[in-house]
Amino acid sequence: MTQIGAQPAAVADAAAQVSAARPRPRTRTRFHRREAVAGYLFISPWIVGFLVFTAGAMISSLVISFSHYNLATNVARPAGLSNYQGLLQDPRVATALGNTLFYALLAVPAEIVFALFLASLLNGVGRGAGVFRTLFYLPKMTPAVAAAAIFFLLLNGNSGAINQGLRVFGIEGPQWLVDPTWIKPSIVLMQLWAVSGTMVIFLAALKNVPRELYEVASLDGAGPVRRFVSITLPMISSAMFFNVIVLTIAAFQVFDSAYLLFWRDQSNASPEASLFYAVYLFQQAFRQFNFGFAAAMAWLLFVIIMIVTFVQMRFGNRLVYYESDR
Amino acid sequence: MRRTRRATVAVLPVVALVLAACSSGGGDQGGAASADFTGTPSGTMNGWAFDNADDVGTARMDHAAGQLDGVTVKLDQTAFDAQKFTTRLAGGDVPDVVQMDRRYVTTYAAQGLILPLDECFTAHDVDPDTRWYPFVVDDVRYQDKVWAVPQFYQPPAILLNKRVMDAAGVTDEQIDTSKPDVLVGALTAMYKESGGVPTTLGFDPVATGQAGLWVLAMGGRLTDDAGKPTLDDPANTAGLDLLKKIADAQGGFAKVKSFTDAFDTFGDANQFVTDQVGAQVDAQWYPNVLSPYLDKVQLGAVPFKDKDGKPFTVTSGQAFVIPQGAKNPAAACAWALELTTLDAWKAAAEARSATLQKDGGLNTGLFTGSPEADKAIRDQYVVPTGNAGFDQVISTYYDVLGYGKTFGSSPAGQDIESELNNAVTATLLGDKSATEALADAQTAAQRAYDNVTAGS
Numbered sequence: 001m002t003q004i005g006a007q008p009a010a011v012a013d014a015a016a017q018v019s020a021a022r023p024r025p026r027t028r029t030r031f032h033r034r035e036a037v038a039g040y041l042f043i044s045p046w047i048v049g050f051l052v053f054t055a056g057a058m059i060s061s062l063v064i065s066f067s068h069y070n071l072a073t074n075v076a077r078p079a080g081l082s083n084y085q086g087l088l089q090d091p092r093v094a095t096a097l098g099n100t101l102f103y104a105l106l107a108v109p110a111e112i113v114f115a116l117f118l119a120s121l122l123n124g125v126g127r128g129a130g131v132f133r134t135l136f137y138l139p140k141m142t143p144a145v146a147a148a149a150i151f152f153l154l155l156n157g158n159s160g161a162i163n164q165g166l167r168v169f170g171i172e173g174p175q176w177l178v179d180p181t182w183i184k185p186s187i188v189l190m191q192l193w194a195v196s197g198t199m200v201i202f203l204a205a206l207k208n209v210p211r212e213l214y215e216v217a218s219l220d221g222a223g224p225v226r227r228f229v230s231i232t233l234p235m236i237s238s239a240m241f242f243n244v245i246v247l248t249i250a251a252f253q254v255f256d257s258a259y260l261l262f263w264r265d266q267s268n269a270s271p272e273a274s275l276f277y278a279v280y281l282f283q284q285a286f287r288q289f290n291f292g293f294a295a296a297m298a299w300l301l302f303v304i305i306m307i308v309t310f311v312q313m314r315f316g317n318r319l320v321y322y323e324s325d326r
Numbered sequence: 327m328r329r330t331r332r333a334t335v336a337v338l339p340v341v342a343l344v345l346a347a348c349s350s351g352g353g354d355q356g357g358a359a360s361a362d363f364t365g366t367p368s369g370t371m372n373g374w375a376f377d378n379a380d381d382v383g384t385a386r387m388d389h390a391a392g393q394l395d396g397v398t399v400k401l402d403q404t405a406f407d408a409q410k411f412t413t414r415l416a417g418g419d420v421p422d423v424v425q426m427d428r429r430y431v432t433t434y435a436a437q438g439l440i441l442p443l444d445e446c447f448t449a450h451d452v453d454p455d456t457r458w459y460p461f462v463v464d465d466v467r468y469q470d471k472v473w474a475v476p477q478f479y480q481p482p483a484i485l486l487n488k489r490v491m492d493a494a495g496v497t498d499e500q501i502d503t504s505k506p507d508v509l510v511g512a513l514t515a516m517y518k519e520s521g522g523v524p525t526t527l528g529f530d531p532v533a534t535g536q537a538g539l540w541v542l543a544m545g546g547r548l549t550d551d552a553g554k555p556t557l558d559d560p561a562n563t564a565g566l567d568l569l570k571k572i573a574d575a576q577g578g579f580a581k582v583k584s585f586t587d588a589f590d591t592f593g594d595a596n597q598f599v600t601d602q603v604g605a606q607v608d609a610q611w612y613p614n615v616l617s618p619y620l621d622k623v624q625l626g627a628v629p630f631k632d633k634d635g636k637p638f639t640v641t642s643g644q645a646f647v648i649p650q651g652a653k654n655p656a657a658a659c660a661w662a663l664e665l666t667t668l669d670a671w672k673a674a675a676e677a678r679s680a681t682l683q684k685d686g687g688l689n690t691g692l693f694t695g696s697p698e699a700d701k702a703i704r705d706q707y708v709v710p711t712g713n714a715g716f717d718q719v720i721s722t723y724y725d726v727l728g729y730g731k732t733f734g735s736s737p738a739g740q741d742i743e744s745e746l747n748n749a750v751t752a753t754l755l756g757d758k759s760a761t762e763a764l765a766d767a768q769t770a771a772q773r774a775y776d777n778v779t780a781g782s
Contacts, residue, residue, distance in 0.1 A: 068780070071416055072438035072650055092770070157584035158523045175580040177587070180757070263744075269534045269751035270744050286409045287740055288777040289437050 065295035076292075083296035093297065095272055096280040097304075099184065103276065104251035107188045111247050112240065115195045119202035133203075140196040148260035151190045152177070162189075177261065180273040187274070190257045198243050205239035206232070237320045245312055252305050253278050277301055361441055361648070361655035363449040368396040371657040374414075374421035375406035382692065385677035390664035397657045406430075411649075415439055420651040423658035428465040428476060428645045429739050432553065435466075435473040436737030436778055440647040442471035446659035457666065462641050462695045464732035468553060474645035475662040479695040480610035481639035481726050482539055486626035488715060490516050490526060490604040501529065501605050503543060504631040506568050510575050516604035517576050524577050524585045530597075530606040532586075533569045533579065533754060534747045538733045539607070539640045541565035541746065543632040548742055549734035555742045555771035557749065557764050564633065566753045566760035579754035591615070598623045609642070610693050610723045617688045617716070625715045627722035629729070637729040643695055671699035675707050688713075690720050693727070700727060741774035 040047075065083055067076035087093050118136055125132050139147070154161050155176035163173030176186040213231050222230065233240070255278035262274040263283075277297070285294035379387065391399055406426045411434075414420065434440045447454055454463045454472050459479060466474040484501055491497070493516075500512035513528025531540065538548060546562035549555055556562075573579040589597045592615055597603045599622045607630065616623060629637035646662035648655050664670060671694050682689055691708045694700055704724055710717055736742055745767035752763040 070438075071412060074416070090773070092773075152587070156588050158581060159584070159588045175584055178580040178583050178751075178755070180755075269747045271748060271751060282409075283741075284777070286412055287433070288738075288774050289412075290777045290780070293777070 061295040061298055064292055065299050067292050069291040071289060071291070079292055083292045084300075086293055087296055087300055090293075092272075092275065092280055096275050096277045099273065099275055100252055100254065100277040103184050103187065103254060104248060106184060107191055107251045107254070108244060108247045110188055110192060111195050111198055112243060114192050115198035115243070116202050116240075118195070118199045119206055122199070122203055123206040133200075136199060137196045139193050142194070144256040145260060147190065147193055148257060151186075151193070151257075152261065155186050155189070180271050183262070183271060183273040187254070187257050187261070190261070191254075198247065201239050201243055202236065205236035209235040234321045238322055241312075241316055241320045244316065245309060248308060248312065249305055252301060252308070255279060255282065361445070361652070363443075363446040363656050363659045365656045366396065367394050367657040367660040369654050369657060370398045370400060371422045371654045371661055372400050372402070373423045373425070373658075373661075374402040375404065375425040376401045377403050377405040379403070381677040381681045382674040385674045386665045386670045389667075389670045389673040390661050393664045394657065394660055397661065399661065412439075415649060415651065418651070420649050420653065422648065422652040422654045423662055424647050424649060425644060426647060428474065428641075428643055429733075429743065431466045431474045431645055431647060432468045432735045432739055433737050433778060434647065434649075435468045435471075436553075438650060440473055440649050441652070441655060442473055443475065443648065443659065444471055446648070446655075446663070447472065450660065450663050452663060457698070458695050459641070459697055459727070459730060461730045461732045462643065465641055465643070465735060466645055468735050468737070474647045475666055476643060476645045476695050477666055478643035478693060479641050479727070479730065480643065480693045481641070481723060481730055482536060482607050482609045482630060483639065483722050483726050484605050484628050484630055485598070485608045485612065485616075485719065486605050486628065487598050487601060487603055488624035488626050490601050491626075492624075494528075494604065496528075496604065498626060498628050501628050502631055502635075503568075504633055504635040506571060510571050513572065513604065514575050519577055522577070522581075524581055526601055526604065527576055527582060527585065527606075528604045529572060529576075530582075530586055530603045531569055531572050532607045533573065533583075533750055536607050537565075537569075537746045537750045538743065539630065539638075540569055542640060542731055542733070543630060543638045544568060545633050547734070548746065549736045549739075553734065553736035553738075553775075555736065555738060555745075555768060555775055557742065557746060557771055558761075558768035559764075560761075562764050563760040566750055566764070569750060570754050570760070573754045579751070594619070598625065610690075613690050613716070613719050613723070617690065620688075620711075620713050620716055625719050627719040629722060629726045637726050639726045639730050641730045641732050666694075666696060668696070668699050668702060671696065671703060672706075675703040679707050688716065691724065693723070697727070700724070736775065737778040738771055738775035741778075742771045745771040745774075 064076060066079055066081070067083075068079045069076040122129065122132055122136060157163060157173065157175030157178060160173075160176070162176070166173040174182040176182045176189075209232060213235070214227055217227050217231055254276050258274045258276050258279055259282070262268070262270045263279055278301075281294050281297045281301070284290040284297065376383070376387075387399070387401075391397075402421065406424065408430065411424065411426075431440070435442070458476050462476050462479050463472060466472055466476055484503075486498060486501060491501075494512075496512045496515055500508050502508055509529065516526060516528035517524070518526040533540070541548065541562050542565075544561075544564035546565055547556050547559055548562075570579075573582050576582050585602070586597075589602060590600075591597065596616065596619070597606065598616055599619050613625070613627075616625065630639060632638035646658075646665070648658045648662070652658055671692065675692055678692065679689060681687075688711045689707050689709070691700070692703050694703070708720060708724075711720075733739070733743070748770075749758075749760070749763035749767035752758040752766075753760045757763075758766070
């Protein structure tokens with residue numbers, strides 16, 4: 001058994017040779033500079049991409065948010081703060097924001113619980129684990145349009161499979177896609193379909209929990225619930241924290257599921273309950289050509305996400321167990 | 327080193343801003359504001375959104391290409407997308423001609439993103455109100471200018487399932503939208519449910535898909551002459567109130583909507599084969615879908631009627647527009663017009679006839695948007711099918727062609743349609759009265775109208 005801290009002789013010799021061949025400080029500085037330049041060159045495609053397509057676009061949208069931009073003439077007239085004042089005056093901004101917040105409060109916990117449940121199931125599978133992982137991940141690969149078409153049928157209030165299933169238990173299911181009260185829960189259900197990205201992160205975290213901890217806890221008489229609460233949850237808390245932050249950001253930006261189910265086809269009803277912030281932003285930009293207002297909406301969303309993420313980082317971090325902190 | 331790093335961090339946003347500024351608005355906007363449509367069409371013409379061209383579309387494009395020897399036509403066959411159209415124009419990647427739904431046209435006209443085509447029509451000696459039905463042209467007329475070359479006009483009427491009607495003792499005359507009490511009595515006689523869920527609707531009014539038809543037919547109006555929304559016009563409530571009566575008599579809107587959403591509209595188990603409807607509002611294309619199932623259905627049709635008992639229908643269809651900044655507007659104008667000549671439609675009808683002879687099927691005619699072409703095609707190609715009911719269906723759709731009305735051309739047309747549908751839904755669900763729902767819809771539509779017209 002190798003003793004920790006005992007350096008094999010060969011390693012010690014190699015270290016001595018490296019030490020003898022160590023360059024003088026000036027040579028070393030030049031080497032480090034060349035290395036840094038090479039590093040920057042390697043990441044330069046990303047830097048250029050970031051500058052043009054992310055930072056450039058963000059700054060451009062910030063400029064547009066303070067202007068009235070006319071696409072036909074390509075002229076942006078200064079607008080001062082009027083677009084931002086408009087955010088307060090347009091009641092649909094508040095409606096869209098309220099819908100989005102409500103959705104986030106529903107969706108994030110539901111996705112966390114469901115993803116953790118699936119990951120726990122997969123973690124317990126021995127033979128055929130790869131097959132199950134692939135099967136569970138497949139929904140993530142399904143195009144959003146196809147998923148929307150499937151859920152349009154699944155969520156049908158009369159004949160959909162979900163309500164048919166509820167009827168087996170004597171429950172008369174709601175009119176998911178027609179009754180405004182049930183529209184946001186129906187979109188949450190649709191989001192759960194593609195929760196496998198979150199599930200994979202949980203699965204990796206579960207795989208990293210040392211088996212010995214469970215063995216010791218079992219010897220001490222801890223049941224499955226106690227083991228889950230006292231061992232699993234703390235040990236995967238960093239993955240949980242990451243998933244909560246990422247899912248919260250995604251929830252604030254929810255667009256495609258609501259748009260595909262309710263807004264793409266104008267001959268169908270588009271109830272206010274499905275008016276999410278990103279949907280209204282899209283409408284303002286590409287249907288009403290209100291680009292300045294849409295840009296102001298985008299920046300308001302950016303600020304809200306930053307604040308929420310900051311609060312999560314500030315207070316959520318205390319609840320997270322990092323193994324490296326031991 | 328640290329100072330250099332700080333300087334780099336400070337400079338990065340500036341560089342980004344410069345790059346962003348440079349990348350915006352590369353287009354040569356406004357250059358074609360005084361587009362010349364009079365020259366001999368020549369050079370390369372780039373078209374966009376010519377996706378899924380069928381035999382009718384291909385025959386017309388071949389015909390147009392044959393008429394314009396000096397023009398090389400390049401077509402992008404991806405579907406029209408509003409966001410892509412906007413970004414293409416902003417980026418200077420401007421196609422010469424674009425095919426789009428007519429309901430988009432006035433929005434882009436109000437933004438100055440497409441060219442008025444009056445000079446195009448003059449240059450080619452075309453009178454729009456003669457070549458097309460005047461109410462079809464009204465779809466793309468805004469501020470006394472015509473902004474697109476329209477094509478197609480497939481009017482809605484009421485398709486009847488005679489098997490369901492006969493079983494309930496309902497006659498064609500009872501399916502009369504101008505007599506609400508008679509209509510509701512008839513649909514109630516045909517309606518069936520099981521466990522509180524509809525199994526047969528007496529009448530599917532297609533409340534959200536055809537909301538404009540109901541409002542206009544019952545004496546309402548969606549816009550004024552300038553295109554401003556008028557959803558809170560007191561006359562608009564009649565259409566919504568009638569729709570509510572129809573929905574309430576069949577289990578309520580939520581159940582009706584969920585029932586119709588589950589129809590296998592294009593499949594073997596469609597709502598007429600399976601007797602899920604006694605009658606339904608359908609556009610002219612739907613009998614084509616049903617034609618392979620004539621041995622399994624018994625069809626008839628009656629016109630949709632306005633509140634005074636006269637036949638009534640509404641227009642919809644597609645159009646060709648020439649964007650602002652198009653590099654070859656003369657060729658685009660000539661090509662779009664060539665696609666809608668009588669000869670082009672005759673070529674299309676011939677191609678359709680050949681397709682039907684080869685693949686089987688019945689010829690229900692082409693509804694082109696042009697009265698001359700419609701008549702010529704009906705006279706030459708629409709012959710008795712051997713199924714009297716289906717012949718009566720085809721005849722009914724031809725008969726209502728002259729009773730069309732536009733929804734109204736408005737810069738906020740898409741929002742007006744959406745808001746009207748929301749008002750219909752809120753009313754039919756019982757969340758609001760028709761007056762309240764339409765008032766809310768008007769507020770939202772007016773805000774959209776103000777936004778769209780703010781820069782014009």
